[in-house]
Amino acid sequence: MTDTEFVPLILNNESAAQWEVVYSSIQDGQVTDDALKDGTGLSGIHIEEALKGLAAMRLINDRNEPYEENPLIEIDDVSDSIRYRLTGLQGLMDEHVPDNWGRHAGVLLHYEYLVEEREQYFRDDDEGLWKKIRNWEEDRGYEPKKKNGDNYQFNTKKWTHWTVIADHLGLIRKTKGSFYTTYFDPEILRGTLLWYSDKTGTYSFPISKYINWLDENVVPCPTQGNTVPVSISHTLHLLSRTGWLNFVEEGDSATASLAGIEPSQYPDSVNSISIIKS
Incomplete structure (x- = not known):
């Protein structure tokens, strides 16, 4: 790499789908620029x-040859x-530290705003x-600076990058054209549930504890009382409807509600998730 300044991730990345290809190639031993060009095309x-994307997410150690991948979470x-x-996502959460925002904290701060403000549908050019x-982020102190002390300039194109x-x-x-919905991918959320299950050693656990863990380790999950945010509740409800998990009442944890889901669609007094073992 020839650049010496590691600019915030959302300022200069438009090809995120190719990051995984490069990561896999590094895993396979293609650890120089020339080898990556030959191996990936x-x-x-x-x-x-x-x-840059992989380094920001801490999936590689740095951007100096030979590149070395960091291991994936075992689940x-x-x-x-x-x-x-x-x-x-866990690597980006390491950047998401209030009062000490990392350079790339904007990736998850953008998402946190959408969840907190219940912005469920939006355009990438809004x-x-x-x-x-950006005003909300600046109010929270996220203003990444260049080496010369000037603030980086964010514009609408960077919203598209994000x-x-x-x-x-x-x-x-x-969803369609330039429209998006704030909706957590079901397979990735399923992965978080199995990850949490591995951590706790149980297939059944309080919803509130799982959401708190998610908020600390994977993605921001701003809640209002015991209400699960819409972006997560819709996906949990889908996993329930497909028979992968059940909503149950266990122990003395507080009752949870699923934002955006009709109460008739899940049991009364639900406070826990039970993964259905295959």
Whole structure:
């Protein structure tokens, strides 16, 4: 890599889908720029963008040859592709530290704003929404600076860059044209549930504890009382309807509600999730 300044991730990345290809190639031993070009068929520019993305997510140690990958999170019965995304999200959570924001904290701060403000549907060129997000982030102290001390300039095009990254990581889903919905990918959320199950050693656990763990380790999950955010509740409800989990009442944990889901669609007094073992 020839650049010396590691700019915020959303400022210069438009090809997030190629990051996983480059990561897999590094795993396979292609650890130089030339080897990556030969092995992936990608241009030098796309490889450089991928390396920046992987480094920002802490999936590689740094951007100096020879490149060295960091291992993926170990989760039973979860594919490498899902573990790649979860490992990347965990790396970005290390940047998401209030009062000490990392350079790349904007990736998850953007998502947090959408969840907190219940922005369920949006366009990738919505300048008004973008300005609201940036004002909110600045109020929270996220103003990454260049080496010379000047603030980086964010514009509407960077909002489009962010949607590409967020879609790749499973935080949002493209619906039609330039429209997106704030909806957590079912397979990735399933991966988080299995990850949490591995951590706790049980297939049944309180919803509130799982959401708190998710908020600390994977993605911001701002809640209002005991209400699960819409972006997560819709996906949990889908996993329930497909028979992968049950909503149950166990122990003395507080009753949870699922934002955006009619109460008639899940049991009264639900407070826990029970994964159905195959």
